[in-house]
Amino acid sequence: MVTLLAVGRLKAGPERDLFDRYWTRLKPLAGGLGFPEPRLIELRESSARQPAQRKTEEAKALLERVDTGSFVIALDERGKALTTPDFSSRLADLKDSGRVIACVVGGPDGLDASVRQRADMTLSFGAMTIPHQIVRVLVAEQLYRCATVLSGHPYHRV
Numbered sequence: 001m002v003t004l005l006a007v008g009r010l011k012a013g014p015e016r017d018l019f020d021r022y023w024t025r026l027k028p029l030a031g032g033l034g035f036p037e038p039r040l041i042e043l044r045e046s047s048a049r050q051p052a053q054r055k056t057e058e059a060k061a062l063l064e065r066v067d068t069g070s071f072v073i074a075l076d077e078r079g080k081a082l083t084t085p086d087f088s089s090r091l092a093d094l095k096d097s098g099r100v101i102a103c104v105v106g107g108p109d110g111l112d113a114s115v116r117q118r119a120d121m122t123l124s125f126g127a128m129t130i131p132h133q134i135v136r137v138l139v140a141e142q143l144y145r146c147a148t149v150l151s152g153h154p155y156h157r158v
Contacts, residue, residue, distance in 0.1 A: 002091075002143060003039040003100070005065055006136050007058045007107035010042075015133045022140035029147035035095055038143065041065055051109040059112035062104055070102040072119045075135050076111050079122030084156060087123075088146040103143075105135050 010016040026038055043065065046057035066072055071094050082090070094101055104115055108131075116122050125138050148155035 002035075003041060003067070003070070003102045004105070004136070004139060004143075005041045005043065005062050005102055006105040006132070007043050007062065008045045008132060010133055010136065015137055019137045019140050022137070022144040026140065026144040026147055029144070029151055029153070033095075033147060033150050035147075036100075045107045054107065055109050055112040056114075058107050058109075059114045062106075062115055063118055066102045066104070066118070067100050069100060071099040071121070072115075073101065073103045074111055074116050074119035074122045075103060075105050075125070075139060076116060076122050077124050077127055077129060078116070079124035081124050081126065084142065084145050085149060087142065088149040090121075091143075091146050092150055103139050105132055105139060107132055 010019055023038065023040065030036070030038055043058065043061045046054040046061075048054045048057055091101065104111065104119070106112075106115070110132075125135065130138070145156050147153075
């Protein structure tokens with residue numbers, strides 16, 4: 001279905017538990033819909049002193065891990081907000097076209113402009129700044145929700 005590329009590791013705690021809950025639920029649904037098994041790639045946060053340099057280093061590491069030909073979805077507050085049914089439809093179209101999907105979540109400083117420029121879609125969960133750990137949980141939940149929409153499961157209620 002998707003590779004989730006994220007800067008930083010979720011430590012044990014409620015965010016990790018919630019992420020794991022949705023990610024675990026997503027895997028069998030994705031397979032049943034003909035999507036490849038979702039993958040999580042966690043990258044180390046940069047130790048650079050300046051935020052701009054951290055974002056540059058993290059962007060380089062993220063973009064190096066994006067598979068060639070992937071449809072890249074950057075998660076950023078400057079992006080476009082979609083409804084879940086619209087996002088589900090977009091994911092289904094990408095799968096049907098054979099595209100690999102990569103969702104990219106930056107670190108505490110956000111994403112460098114180079115990632116947004118490479119992205120085929122910049123997606124927002126709203127105009128407010130959301131901690132990157134929470135964004136990762138939201139991505140997992142929305143991917144699970146999209147899979148339930150596509151499979152006709154009653155989890156998604158309009």
